[in-house]
Amino acid sequence: MKKIIIILGLFFIIILGIVFFKTLLFTSKQSSAKPISPEKLDTDSISERLASAIRFQTVSSQDTLPNEKEFLGFHAFLEKSFPLLHKTLTKEVVNKYSLLYTWKGNDPNLKPILLMGHIDVVPAENESKWEHLPFAGAIADGYIWGRGSLDDKSAVMGVLEATEHLLKSGFSPKRTIYLSFGHDEETTGKKGAFKAAALLKERNIEFEFIQDEGMFIADGYVPGVPKPVAIVGMAQKGYVTVELIVEDTGGHSSSPPSNTAVGILSKAIVRLEENPIKGGLDGIIGDMFDSLGPEMSLPMKLIFANRWLFGGLIEKQLSESPGTNANLRTTTAATMFHGSDKENVLPQKARALVNFRIHPRDDIQKVLDHVKQVVNDSRVKVDYLKNSAEEPSPVSPINSPSYEMFTKTIKEVFPDVLIAPGLFIAGSDTQKFISFSKNIYRFHPLYFQKSNNDEKRMHGTNERISVRNYEDFVRFYIQLIRNSSNFTL
Numbered sequence: 001m002k003k004i005i006i007i008l009g010l011f012f013i014i015i016l017g018i019v020f021f022k023t024l025l026f027t028s029k030q031s032s033a034k035p036i037s038p039e040k041l042d043t044d045s046i047s048e049r050l051a052s053a054i055r056f057q058t059v060s061s062q063d064t065l066p067n068e069k070e071f072l073g074f075h076a077f078l079e080k081s082f083p084l085l086h087k088t089l090t091k092e093v094v095n096k097y098s099l100l101y102t103w104k105g106n107d108p109n110l111k112p113i114l115l116m117g118h119i120d121v122v123p124a125e126n127e128s129k130w131e132h133l134p135f136a137g138a139i140a141d142g143y144i145w146g147r148g149s150l151d152d153k154s155a156v157m158g159v160l161e162a163t164e165h166l167l168k169s170g171f172s173p174k175r176t177i178y179l180s181f182g183h184d185e186e187t188t189g190k191k192g193a194f195k196a197a198a199l200l201k202e203r204n205i206e207f208e209f210i211q212d213e214g215m216f217i218a219d220g221y222v223p224g225v226p227k228p229v230a231i232v233g234m235a236q237k238g239y240v241t242v243e244l245i246v247e248d249t250g251g252h253s254s255s256p257p258s259n260t261a262v263g264i265l266s267k268a269i270v271r272l273e274e275n276p277i278k279g280g281l282d283g284i285i286g287d288m289f290d291s292l293g294p295e296m297s298l299p300m301k302l303i304f305a306n307r308w309l310f311g312g313l314i315e316k317q318l319s320e321s322p323g324t325n326a327n328l329r330t331t332t333a334a335t336m337f338h339g340s341d342k343e344n345v346l347p348q349k350a351r352a353l354v355n356f357r358i359h360p361r362d363d364i365q366k367v368l369d370h371v372k373q374v375v376n377d378s379r380v381k382v383d384y385l386k387n388s389a390e391e392p393s394p395v396s397p398i399n400s401p402s403y404e405m406f407t408k409t410i411k412e413v414f415p416d417v418l419i420a421p422g423l424f425i426a427g428s429d430t431q432k433f434i435s436f437s438k439n440i441y442r443f444h445p446l447y448f449q450k451s452n453n454d455e456k457r458m459h460g461t462n463e464r465i466s467v468r469n470y471e472d473f474v475r476f477y478i479q480l481i482r483n484s485s486n487f488t489l
């Protein structure tokens, strides 16, 4: 007995030793870049130009064609607003409404970069709930208000402002810079970014890195982290909608079988909900913990430094909230269900759709195999909607000169934030460009405060960006263009 106690005691001491040792080695991986003095900008003019951009109702909707007057009016507005840029860069109009600019670099041996954004916006509903009308382009209380102020006219205008500013200062890039602005990102991107990608493919272009919308500077969103976190989306989830069909003979509902097609299908759905696809703390989320964990205070730091011991606990905790759960695994969402068309008629066919957002460790085939294995019922036919299916993107490496340069740029302009790689769980136009570069960063320096519900303003009501944030947004692009021109591989 005594021997067992001694062995157990020794075992406990060894474990404790490893835990403390690992915590000691868990040191900061944050960029050590020093802040730069803020670039002098004409705040009123850049804010007014963004407000004017918002006034063009470049709305994308599933069922209507783009409004020619608004889109072409926006093009003309850009020409007028950025004269030097339009004199220096090559502009191509892609499929009538998308724009592709080329800023030729001095050194043809350097790989070019691609900065992306989109011109279109989602419609604005509930106009009466907006503090300022969605397309009025109001500037009030230190904010620029309106649809597109966050998503994504701030990016389009921000990068154009930066380019014009740099041109005025006499800057010319070593590396060629492409600017691509699609016009249908909010629907499919198939008419805009997709066509621009096809055009660039013909020219055999490979990019050093690509930057587009995605993640943001999150203040108060990451528990246990005392500072705002700039999360750089290193990968994007895939997408597949699985179709489940049960066919039956139908008939009158007065003499039903014990299971109708609806009942059989319902069981399949319940099984899928109860058996989610396996998640984990590997990959991007692990890299995120490695970046943020050392910045946390005890005991959080100790826990994240010892995921070999506490991994199960962390995973359980994170799985409980939909937002964090989506970062760990391929998610399952039963979204549509259809049985008989009449209350007293047995369904001859029941159909359900289940939408999966695919984690980079999985793929479409794995999802289908999982569904078949879990449903395990030959009466349920499993297929998927091929038109909307998309594999997850590859994961951009964190150990690359591009990423180092990118995070250095963030730190130089936003010295008070921490930086971490993250997974983008929604969609962006970068999916059309994944074959062009292994370094794709889905990040805009939009400052979102949880206490203000800022993330809900995107696609929601009262979308707005603070004037201060927008100034830094432009500064970020100025610095990104400078740094990407200068850095060598």
Ligand SMILES: [Zn+2]
Binding pocket: 118, 151, 152, 185, 213
């Ligand atoms: Zn967007």
